[in-house]
Amino acid sequence: MRSPALRRTRLAALLALTLVPAALVPPAEAAPTTIALGRASFESVNYPGRFVRHQDWLGRIDPVTSSSSAQLKQDASFTVVPGLASPSCYSFQAVNGQFLRHRDYRVRLETNDGSAAFRGDATFCAETGSVSGSVSFTSYNFPQRRLRHRDSALWIDTYQDTALFRADSSFQLRSPWAPKTNTNPVIPGLFADPHITYLDGRYYLYPTTDGYASWSSPSYTAWSSTDRVTWTSHGVVLDLGPDVSWADNSAWAPAVVAKNGKYYMYFSGGAASGDTAKHLGVAVADSPAGPFRDALGKPLVRAGTYSGQAIDPMVFTDKDGQSYLYWGNGTAWVVPLNADMTSFDPAKVKNITPSGFREASFVFERQGTYYFMWSENDTRDENYQVAYATSTSPLGPWTKRGVVLSKRLDLGIKGTGHHSVVQAPGTDTWYVAYHRFAVPAGNGTNREVAIDRMTFRTDGTIVPIEPTL
Template identity: 40%
Template sequence: MNPLRTLILSLTLAVSASAEEKTSGNPIFEGWYADPEAIVFNNEVWVFPTFSAPYEQQTHFDAFSSPDLVKWTKHEKIFDTGDIKWAKRAMWAPSIIEKDKKYYFFFAANDIQNDNEAGGIGVAVADKPEGPYKDLLGKPLIDKFYHGAQPIDGFVFKDDDGSYYFIYGGWRHCNITKLKPDFTGFIPFADGETFKEITPEGYVEGPFVFKKNGKYYFMWSEGGWTGPNYKVAYAISDTLMGPHKRIGTILQSDPAIGTGAGHHSVIHTKDNSYYIVYHRHPLGDKDGNHRVTCIDKMEFEADGKIKPVKITKEGVPANKP
């Protein structure tokens, strides 16, 4: 090849590589991953997703970390069914929180269909975000259906007063309960009830809550997770208990980009930027388990409402959490 042409080609590839590194791209990492729980630990963004596969193969968790939303490091098999003796299959929908220099990882397992089956929502603990994790209880934390909610899709939330709450539920029902400080069980509410239903209109699964300007933003997924109609809706409430009145849809399919955008989480960075981390299906792919993890910017109207998110192929520019 002509030396000049070789030099031009090399420069072109370098510029292309540099341009690619300026944004995260979507998906943000390789592989079939869904239900991403994104959170900032120690000035890094961590994503804990479901390994998206048939339920008999969905038996472990990987994690991913990034200092800038663009470059990601994979942490393989932070734990699996060998570490959780009661979990046999279908491990998914994680939620994680740090407390007293320990990391508590909540997850669903076994896809139980009634109160007589073994499984539900468990919790594991580790000294580092990447593990190794061990079973905190040796049994599920929630193993029964309360108010019709399948014990899946949990989210742990710390309120401003230092209280920890657990919000969860599938089968179109959502419950809230107050966690004990050591996460080994629950504290009944003042009326003696331990699990309260707070299901908003349209709710299917995948609850997530964040607080902004004194208001609780309650978010959830609607539609079927294997289909193109999967989407995220939200409410804004004065209290965590609600009522959570549906405002509208803020994340959904784009026929030019991807389908079934849903089951998300939100991160807030030091420069007051908000990002939504979610999964979607590649265009034209008919396998329901083929889901990829993506990130896009989330912005607000002057009145605090969330603007509809534009899902992209480019993802987001580099930003330190």
């Protein structure tokens, strides 16, 4: 569910659309379309060889060729990401990490401030273009206006039912002039708190949707892959508000586990009343790709029941089939789950808080050793990092071993934390998924998801993980 302010903006725009003259309404044959996520360049339909680019922060179309400078090729390359205001639309992120947005109808490049206004201004919905294979983009919050070039400058202009306007507002997606060369981020866009797992022969990622002020995103998406490199988006799999009666914002840090022939998503959400408290809930689905539905109609762990915030759930299932729920911010809690996976005995809740613990519990077992991992410091701090402890039991007691994942300033990598771990089936090969400040222009609410190898010494301790670009 969108924020009230953004919903009002969208409604006003839709009402405005009903009031414009018929000649200004897009033709009936214009239809929504989809485009591929990832790096691309956009070529003008009626000026072949001219591409959308930014110059001095302003959007325009200019000639780009194989002999153009490296800087011009970068300026004409964008990453197509799920729309900041709506995952069914699109946003365009430049190589420098900023986004194309319109302000006073002029298209320019700016840093995402997380506000509803910015997200709406930086989101464009795709429609079929004027020639075969081309695409047009309507403004998310002014749907009667389209992205078009006028005197080489990019604007969002009110639709005109003319051949010239349709051509000026149509683009061909081309291979990027500056292709992505780094492994990370593994999924395009602003995401954080990734939970990675292996289900039904595929790897699945369930991240928090980032880029919202105060981390107020209302929905979760799912992504899957066979090789941890190429990821398929399954779209929104749980949308607070429509899908959850007791929460409509702050969809934070999910975790998904398979049990009883079902898939359970544990998640945090803000109360629909506007209360800032976060509650922990559980949703269930018949497929790891969702859709998930609220299993209880109420929180599984209500805010204030235990010290610290009721956030960052994680479920570990031991070899004997017993599943354990971990959660907490400031205090780390664990409890055995009942067989139904949606309840537990409050008398069995245990405090296992280690020194330095902030949030993001994660537990796994390897060769008889249990590993309890967590994040330290604040997610807005470049020193956000991952530490761990070991035990002979999923309940502890735990022996702290130290920090294993932290920033790497020589590569501009900051804020490495809120991780999860997955084992490649049938091997002793392990991977860690985590978020970091988006490189190069990210911060604590503009984060991206990375995956790197995790290895072990002969004594079972974890070798410090090197974050990579």
